[in-house]
Amino acid sequence: xxxxxxxxxxxxxxxxxxxxxxxxxxxxxxxxxxxxxxxxxxxxxxxxxxxxxxxxxxxxxxxxxxxxxxxxxxxxxxxxxxxxxxxxxxxxxxxxxxxxxxxxxxxxxxxxxxxxxxxxxxxxxxxxxxxxxxxxxxxxxxxxxxxxxxxxxxxxxxxxxxxxxxxxxxxxxxxxxxxxxxxxxxxxxxxxxxxxxxxxxxxxxxxxxxxxxxxxxxxxxxxxxxxxxxxxxxxx
Numbered sequence: 001x002x003x004x005x006x007x008x009x010x011x012x013x014x015x016x017x018x019x020x021x022x023x024x025x026x027x028x029x030x031x032x033x034x035x036x037x038x039x040x041x042x043x044x045x046x047x048x049x050x051x052x053x054x055x056x057x058x059x060x061x062x063x064x065x066x067x068x069x070x071x072x073x074x075x076x077x078x079x080x081x082x083x084x085x086x087x088x089x090x091x092x093x094x095x096x097x098x099x100x101x102x103x104x105x106x107x108x109x110x111x112x113x114x115x116x117x118x119x120x121x122x123x124x125x126x127x128x129x130x131x132x133x134x135x136x137x138x139x140x141x142x143x144x145x146x147x148x149x150x151x152x153x154x155x156x157x158x159x160x161x162x163x164x165x166x167x168x169x170x171x172x173x174x175x176x177x178x179x180x181x182x183x184x185x186x187x188x189x190x191x192x193x194x195x196x197x198x199x200x201x202x203x204x205x206x207x208x209x210x211x212x213x214x215x216x217x218x219x220x221x222x223x224x225x226x227x228x229x230x231x232x233x234x235x236x
Contacts, residue, residue, distance in 0.1 A: 073203050074112040074161075075145060075183055076103060076168075084204050086212040087176055092219075097195045099204055100179035100213060105170040111159040112143050112185075119154050122146070125224050126175045126217070132166055134159065140188045141196070147173050147181040175226040177213040 073081035080103045087098040111117065115136040122128050129148030135141065148169030159165055168181050176182060185200065186193040201208050214229040 073099075075110060075143070076101060076107055076181070080107065081204065082206045084207040085177070085179075085210050086200075086207050087179070087182060087215060088212050089176070089215045089217065091217040096184065097197055097200065098176070098182045098184045099200060099207055100177055101181045102179050103168055103181055105168055105180070107168040107181075108164045109145060109149065109166045109168060109181075111161055111163045111165050113141065114161045115159065117157055117159045117165055119149075119151050119156065126173060126226070128171070128174070129169055134165070141185065142193070143183060143185050145181070145183040147179070175224075175228060176215055177228065 072078055073084060080101060083101060083103070085100050087100045089096045089098060109132065111134050113134060113136055115134055118133040118135075120131045120133055122131055127146050127148075130151060131144060131146040132149050132151075134143045134145070145166075148171055150167045150169050151165075170180055173179055173182060185196045187196045216227040218225045218227075
């Protein structure tokens with residue numbers, strides 16, 4: 001495998017328009033009998049006792065219990081998906097939509113699609129450590145998963161949907177709310193990469209029912225300045 005090294009910061013990310021940015025089946029048992037039913041012959045006699053009284057018991061069906069919808073956000077185990085929140089980031093006049101999660105360090109991260117995995121070294125705030133970029137072969141869709149991601153190795157490689165690709169770190173994000181993992185998904189358009197909010201809302205409906213974190217990032221000299229409006233933090 002060819003090893004590649006990547007480095008970029010938030011400013012370079014915005015300028016280049018790079019992508020800014022997890023759960024089964026089983027065998028079905030036959031509902032048909034394995035042999036034909038036994039049919040009585042023509043000479044068979046059916047005896048009915050005169051003292052027996054036939055009775056018919058009508059069983060009313062019970063009400064069907066409501067089944068809670070399973071939310072599969074395809075990035076982390078299902079049990080964490082409902083904890084997700086939306087983060088709206090504005091930087092240099094452009095707006096980005098992220099999904100934020102606060103999950104235990106060591107939580108597995110899965111490839112949301114089959115494609116290629118790039119492991120990227122972050123170069124400054126608001127992120128540090130490493131991030132993961134999973135894109136399809138045609139580079140028409142990309143998932144950027146950030147937050148001090150822990151990899152087994154730094155090889156650029158192909159991945160299958162649902163494959164574990166990394167684990168969550170604990171201190172990879174600053175100034176974007178109380179989260180240790182953020183991600184988004186972008187699609188290539190004639191106007192450049194754009195956030196696929198339809199995918200986000202379809203796979204994380206609960207996140208869009210909560211107050212969003214709003215962050216405005218400005219550059220002052222060589223430093224970033226953050227103005228953050230954060231709802232009540234999600235406790236781990």
